[in-house]
Amino acid sequence: MSVPPVSTPITLGFLTALQEPSGWLGGYLVTNSWGRPLEFRLTTAVQPNRVQTALYGPTLTEYVLADLIGKTLVEKTATKPDLIVTDVPAALALRSRLEIPVIGVKVGGVELSTDLTAFTHARSSIGLLIPNRFAADRTAVTQLLERIDPAVDLAEPFTRVREAISEARKMGVTNRAA
Amino acid sequence: MQRDDEEPDVLELDLALLTDVRPDARFERPMEPNVRETRLLNDLPWVRSVGRLEMTVATEGWKFPAPPVELTPPPPRIATEPPAGRHEIKLPQLPDKDQPPKKPIRAKPTVDTVVFKDRLLCLLQPPLDGLFDGRQLEVPFPPFPYQLEGIAFLMPRHAALLADEMGLGKTAQIILSLRLLFHQGVIRRGLIVCPKPLVFNWARELKSWAPDLPFETIEGDPERRRTAWFTSNCPLKIVNYETLTRDSDHSSDPRVAFDVVVLDEAQRIKNRDSKTAQVVRAIPRARSWAISGTPIENHPDDLVNIFAFVDPERIPPDTPPKRLQQLTSDCILRRTKDLVQSDMPPKIIKDLEIDLSPAQRAAYTLAEKEGVIHLNELGDTLTVQHVFQLVMRLKQICNFDPRTGESAKMEQLLSDMEEVAESGQKAIIFSQWVEPLHAIAKQLKRFNPLEYHGKIPQPERTPILDKFKKDPDAHVLLMSYGTGSVGLNLQFTNYVFLFDRWWNPAIEDQAINRAHRIGQKSTVTVTRFLSRETIEQRIATVLDAKRKVFNDLLANAEKPATMGLSEDEIFGLFDIRNRPKRAA
Known part of the structure; x- marks a missing residue:
């Protein structure tokens, strides 16, 4: 994994997923290093049936969030990010499907797997997570974070993404995504 | 009674079995085996479908306008060696546990914003609070919270009248709103119309509040002004009312269409039939913002006539004055010093x-x-x-x-x-x-x-x-x-x-x-x-x-x-x- 040269503006991807009665809804916002939106993409709801739930077993959540929602959103979005941040720990597995570093923000109340390492950085008001398997990304991630505008808080854009998903739901956009 | 010495009578019985053998008709016919078909074990087993096991997802995306190259974020500031000697270091203030956390100030889409992409663009903008604390955008001093609310009011609106009481910094609010919209790439051409004595003031305030935003004043001889109207690609232009009226042929030309026109001291168009008012209304534009601390100088009609520029459809003809507030309230923001007194000396x-x-x-x-x-x-x-x-x-x-x-x-x-x-x-x-x-x-x-x-x-x-x-x-x-x-x-x-x-x-x-x-x-x-x-x-x-x-x-x-x-x-x-x- 290579860090873009200092003169190149960097882009950040913020990935979240909401579990709703209709299934998992994914939302993905790409911003510039000032946190300004460049692109937004959302998914239709993914609702595994009982057989799928039984057959995927404990791998279901990771499959839905990382492979299905996360990977699809990142790949379908025109602007490629230099760093992906997610507030859903299961989506951190996305790192093994892409050549882009993926870190998580440590949302309170969620029990953390031992596969994750916590760390802190001035660009986030809450703790950050990185998969142990990809601990080697840490240096590159830190270099990228240093290049983000100091006013940006990595935990903040998820509020925007959730509001946008909520707005999309109100306007019926989540049913027509194609 | 029989005595023990008497011999018993013996009777002979014929125990030979007599068999009658007769042929059976069934054995007269040759035997035929009964054959039934059966499946062999290498046949496929019985299968019932349980539905598709693979899962799919559909997505929809929106790409937003990219900021112009000249307004892209500057490279990160390089840490410099502090000068020698003693320094006073301001410690970060710890949050007060007794104070509830402040809700971030953000622009919200208006009821008039019907295009989903426009609503999204508004919702996905970062909060305004952090933008002007001196880390991200260069400003002479951080705007007051009520000014941030003013910016949040202006940014999503295509029709707006900022009617804050004099002295509350309307100019700064307008400039910062324009600056952010230019940064977002939402607007690319803007025009500020102001009284002649205020042109210099606008220029000075623009340099102060938007040092990264190029602007020019439309002035000088007719040829120079024509160039400024039609040829110049400077994103923001300033013109005074008198010059605008003189150049009405240029300003009404569809080729000079602006993404936003800001009218300072908008009470100047309170007379609907005046040449100035007509010229201002004829400027082709997407957003119409007016500024006036005194939108009603003499009569409610003053406000009606300002709205003929801000949003001509909003006030139907012959609307009684008592309905004005109801019709215009979504487009007017007015704060008095009493409201923001905590931010101002008495x-x-x-x-x-x-x-x-x-x-x-x-x-x-x-x-x-x-x-x-x-x-x-x-x-x-x-x-x-x-x-x-x-x-x-x-x-x-x-x-x-x-x-x-x-x-x-x-x-x-x-x-x-x-x-x-x-x-x-x-x-x-x-x-x-x-x-x-x-x-x-x-x-x-x-x-x-x-x-x-x-x-x-x-x-x-x-x-x-x-x-x-x-x-x-x-x-x-x-x-x-x-x-x-x-x-x-x-x-x-x-x-x-x-x-x-x-x-x-x-x-x-x-x-x-x-x-x-x-x-x-x-x-x-x-x-x-x-x-x-x-x-x-x-x-x-x-x-x-x-x-x-x-x-x-x-x-x-x-x-x-x-x-x-x-x-x-x-x-x-x-x-x-x-x-x-x-x-x-």
Whole structure:
């Protein structure tokens, strides 16, 4: 994994997923290093049936969030990010499907797997997570974070993404995504 | 009974079995095996489908306009070695646990925003709070929370009237909103229309609040202006009302269409049929923003006519004034200093009633007596202009005695100015006329007075303001209401004297707010001179009653009224026996 040269503006991807009665809804916002939106993409709801739930077993959540929602959103979005941040720990597995570093923000109340390492950085008001398997990304991630505008808080854009998903739901956009 | 020695009788029985053998017809036929088909084990087992096991997801995406290259974020600031010596380090403030966390200030889509992509773009913007704390965007000082709310109000709106009270920093709010919209790539061409004396002020404020935003002023000879209208690709242009009217053919050309047009001092178009109003309305544009601290100077129609530019469809013809507030409330943002007082130092207004000097009183009494006699003699030919002339004459006597030059106000002013200069402060003195300003300048010579009024040529005005700001010995600036009441930022001044009173309280407020505005760090003391038992006092009584009307109109459009003196009220200032019937 290579860090873009200092003169190149960097882009950040913020990935979240909401579990709703209709299934998992994914939302993905790409911003510039000032946190300004460049692109937004959302998914239709993914609702595994009982057989799928039984057959995927404990791998279901990771499959839905990382492979299905996360990977699809990142790949379908025109602007490629230099760093992906997610507030859903299961989506951190996305790192093994892409050549882009993926870190998580440590949302309170969620029990953390031992596969994750916590760390802190001035660009986030809450703790950050990185998969142990990809601990080697840490240096590159830190270099990228240093290049983000100091006013940006990595935990903040998820509020925007959730509001946008909520707005999309109100306007019926989540049913027509194609 | 049988005896034991007797032999038993034996009977022979034939035990041979006789068999009868007969042929069976079934054995006469050859045997035929019964064959049945059966499946072999290598057949496929029985299968029932349980549905698709693979899962799929569909997505929909929106790409937003990219910021122009010149407005892309600058490279990160490189840490520099701190200079040697002791430094005061400001420790970060810990959050107060007792205080609930502040809700971030963000722009919200308006009810009029119907395109989903536009709503998304608004919702996905970062909160405004963090943008201006000096880390991300260069600003002279962080905007106040109410100013951030103003920016959040303006940004999503295509039709907006920012009607904050004078001095609350409307210009900064507009500039920062424009700056962010340019950064987002939402707008690429903007036009600011303002009164001529304020062009320099806008230029200065733009340099201060949006140093990364290129702008140019449309001015000069016709060819140069034509180039500015049609050829220049500068994103933001400034033009004054007079030049705009002159260039109406250019400004209405569809090729010069703007993404946003900002109208400063929008009360300039309160007369719907004026050439200026027509030219302004003809500018092709996507967003129409108006700024005015006094959107209703005289009549609710002023607001209706401003909306003919802001959003022509919003107010249907013949709408009763009481419905105006309901129709326009979503597009108007007005805050008063009372509302944001915690952000501003207080303003103290002193109404100083002064007795005329003996010479002034004699001249005044004579002039009024003769004047009223003259008015009464005019009979049916009497017009409001005749009354107006008398009022002006009397007001001038209240300033200075025409024969001796005596002035009770001047004596008081000299005394007050001693105090102002002694404390190293500065003062602005307003008058309705230029002549009293000259007279005041002579008497205040030791305070190095500077004059700023209509008789000062335009190119000389800015250097005068700069000198007043920078020269510690220049303690006083003499201004006429007409020239100095709008748009100037003189918040380094702590004293304002209204040597005489204007006809309209809104104009007086504008004058006062040159000093009492954002950036002011100390209390502003306003002294309004009033000659006792004169026409000044009578006018003040009428105006004070009207001063409240302005705010009532914006909050509750039940009281349409004129803000200045009506014709009837001007006649009512004197004891005139034969008033013209139309004015009665």
